Amino acid sequence: MNKRIFLSPPHMGGNELAYIQEAFESNYIAPLGHNVDSFEAQIKAYTGAKYALALTSGTAAIHLALRVLGIKDGDEVMASSFTFIGSVAPILYERCTPFFIDSDKESWNLDPNLLEEELSHRAATGKKQPKALIVTHLYGQCADIKRIAAICEHYGVQLIEDAAESLGATSEGKQSGTFGKMGIYSFNGNKIITTSGGGMLVSDDESLIAHARHLSTQAREPAPHYEHTEYGYNYRMSNIVAGIGRGQMEVLDERIRRRRAIFELYSQGLAEIEGISFMPELKGSSGNRWLTTLMLPEAISPEHLRLALEKENIESRPLWKPMHAQPLFHGANQKITGVSDELFARGICLPSGSSLNDEDVATIISMVKHIITSDN
Ligand SMILES: Cc1ncc(COP(=O)(O)O)c(C=O)c1O
Structure with missing residues (x-):
């Protein structure tokens, strides 16, 4: 393993x-x-x-x-x-x-x-x-x-x-x-x-x-x-x-730099997959890219990708389930357009720890590509 x-x-x-x-x-x-x-x-x-x-x-x-x-x-x-x-x-x-x-x-x-x-x-x-x-x-x-x-x-x-x-x-x-x-x-x-x-x-x-x-x-x-x-x-x-x-x-800035670099590796490495989109960064802002998160093409189920990565001993995670969709908040007051429902249905978080090296990220990228393309 x-x-x-x-x-x-x-x-x-x-x-x-x-x-x-x-x-x-x-x-x-x-x-x-x-x-x-x-x-x-x-x-x-x-x-x-x-x-x-x-x-x-x-x-x-x-x-x-x-x-x-x-x-x-x-x-x-x-x-x-x-x-x-x-x-x-x-x-x-x-x-x-x-x-x-x-x-x-x-x-x-x-x-x-x-x-x-x-x-x-x-x-x-x-x-x-x-x-x-x-x-x-x-x-x-x-x-x-x-x-x-x-x-x-x-x-x-x-x-x-x-x-x-x-x-x-x-x-x-x-x-x-x-x-x-x-x-x-x-x-x-x-x-x-x-x-x-x-x-x-x-x-x-x-x-x-x-x-x-x-x-x-x-x-x-x-x-x-x-x-x-x-x-x-x-x-x-x-x-x-x-x-x-x-x-x-003492190392916060270093950690942010590394997480942002990991995000760049993923976004470049997976760019060729049609229908993928990464969490955006608003103009004028700079995120810490705590987790690299993306939406998968409609034909790919995030759960399928998660389970396939899990078989390779790689942890990934669905995006947060929105609060308005939680049983706990059933019937709560809300103003909902469906954006977060879609993010939840199609999104995934990939491993993003600042201790990951470039080779680890490259391995994950090729696995994701392989899983997605063999799924099509
Ligand atoms: C968005 C968000 N809010 C609140 C919390 C709560 O923080 P804590 O786990 O330190 O209580 C977390 C994380 O755990 C979080 O991700």
Whole structure:
């Protein structure tokens, strides 16, 4: 059997263990300490966000964003339908009502025209506007974020950016995650950089991050007996895990360069197959190409390709099943055109880890070509 090629395995930079060692030496084996402070400082310096809070996961970061923006109990929250469940599960944690918006073909991300249509229709008919929009930059590629931010601003909708997959992606030179009121990143095991599990909440609003920080450590008031005026969570990142994050930040740019190069190899290597199209990159933006994702020709089933690659011990994955099509959200309010349904039906993610070498990618390309052509 060939050695397994994973979709997006962790890729350490080299200094992670030294930072973990530091935590052991200082005995800060706790959800606070020098690694946590340093990791937050690195994220601020890299993204340009003024404030950052290291947490146990990206999902926790979205949950805290909703909490500190005061969104709860029946409030309506709009969200990209084409996303991962972690983007939207916190809407349910806060007993809110989701409204899903479809993708456009230009970005595969949230369609700003649909958003504008819905919000302007509500404005014209006196219908209540949603409290917030959670927009995802899927697979590391930017949504049309400047326009989406302008629409939200115009209609008074608070914007939360789910940049879980897109750390380092930029739109007109500005980092994804820094356009809205709050943004989040994930360091889950398969992300462009990982801490094994973890997340970061960012904002330019000091009081929002201060409140989230308070909630992330059980909302303890500063009294020796632990006074509580509200409830919080145990969401703070461990100083051990943050040591991994410190080391990973040192190689983030390298990881982005490699993922973009892998994307180029795939797009050139598979260009001759008629009917294939890759996830686009909007003009003025530069994605991190976390995963190389593509739509297959109509005659080829993504599941057939996935299973054939699996036989060769190569991991690939269907595109995310849109939220409006999930049984969990059956009957949810939505504005859907069918774009994300088609992406789900015809799309696939190919192995994209930054540790893949050119020969591995060439092998995958020739296998994909062989499977597709022998299927025809
Ligand atoms: C788009 C998206 N949103 C949210 C999350 C949640 O992040 P986490 O797994 O760190 O909770 C993830 C990834 O896992 C994701 O891909």
